Amino acid sequence: DTGVSQDPRHKITKRGQNVTFRCDPISEHNRLYWYRQTLGQGPEFLTYFQNEAQLEKSRLLSDRFSAERPKGSFSTLEIQRTEQGDSAMYLCASSSWTGGRYNSPLHFGNGTRLTVT
Amino acid sequence: GQQVMQIPQYQHVQEGEDFTTYCNSSTTLSNIQWYKQRPGGHPVFLIQLVKSGEVKKQKRLTFQFGEAKKNSSLHITATQTTDVGTYFCAGPRSGGYQKVTFGTGTKLQVIP
Numbered sequence: 575d576t577g578v579s580q581d582p583r584h585k586i587t588k589r590g591q592n593v594t595f596r597c598d599p600i601s602e603h604n605r606l607y608w609y610r611q612t613l614g615q616g617p618e619f620l621t622y623f624q625n626e627a628q629l630e631k632s633r634l635l636s637d638r639f640s641a642e643r644p645k646g647s648f649s650t651l652e653i654q655r656t657e658q659g660d661s662a663m664y665l666c667a668s669s670s671w672t673g674g675r676y677n678s679p680l681h682f683g684n685g686t687r688l689t690v691t
Numbered sequence: 692g693q694q695v696m697q698i699p700q701y702q703h704v705q706e707g708e709d710f711t712t713y714c715n716s717s718t719t720l721s722n723i724q725w726y727k728q729r730p731g732g733h734p735v736f737l738i739q740l741v742k743s744g745e746v747k748k749q750k751r752l753t754f755q756f757g758e759a760k761k762n763s764s765l766h767i768t769a770t771q772t773t774d775v776g777t778y779f780c781a782g783p784r785s786g787g788y789q790k791v792t793f794g795t796g797t798k799l800q801v802i803p
Contacts, residue, residue, distance in 0.1 A: 630790055676739070
């Protein structure tokens with residue numbers, strides 16, 4: 575178990591540029607989540623996948639955000655035409671769900687800190 | 692929509708004092724999880740509670756799930772400097788798939 579890996583750790587970009595983040599979950603985990611966290615706040619749900627299927631996307635998420643998990647393994651989160659308000663820590667988490675009624679513990683990566691100037 | 696609130700938002704305690712954070716949901720939760728986030732770190736899973744009135748202990752930490760499954764608490768006995776961090780409760784969104792909604796968090800500072 576090598577844990578959840580996220581790349582890059584830090585990203586500084588100018589407003590209007592596109593950015594893409596990558597997440598490699600724990601290998602045997604079938605669920606992958608993306609969260610956004612700003613200073614002093616709890617993680618805010620963005621979207622999640624079960625295997626390669628994107629099952630839910632936050633209604634708060636604008637169309638500039640898109641996520642993929644093409645082979646049910648790693649995932650990418652793309653933000654198009656970045657805005658200063660997108661500056662935050664983007665956290666990826668994975669979990670192993672075997673069909674029970676309770677959600678499984680989330681294992682988080684170290685996050686990608688995005689700064690939009 | 693569902694909201695998960697935690698109180699207090701901040702807590703400073705002297706090392707050795709006890710600490711409690713409370714989590715309240717606007718809807719009934721099927722289960723609740725607790726996470727700890729150290730300064731500069733990422734959330735780390737601590738425990739999950741699923742039964743009404745359930746109490747679980749981890750060394751100096753005691754977790755409780757309310758009878759109505761709408762509230763939960765985390766109590767730390769005799770805090771240590773290693774307890775510093777932000778504690779989040781998290782629960783599933785009512786209905787739908789397993790989106791996990793995090794509470795607002797309680798930031799604990801322990802003064803040596």
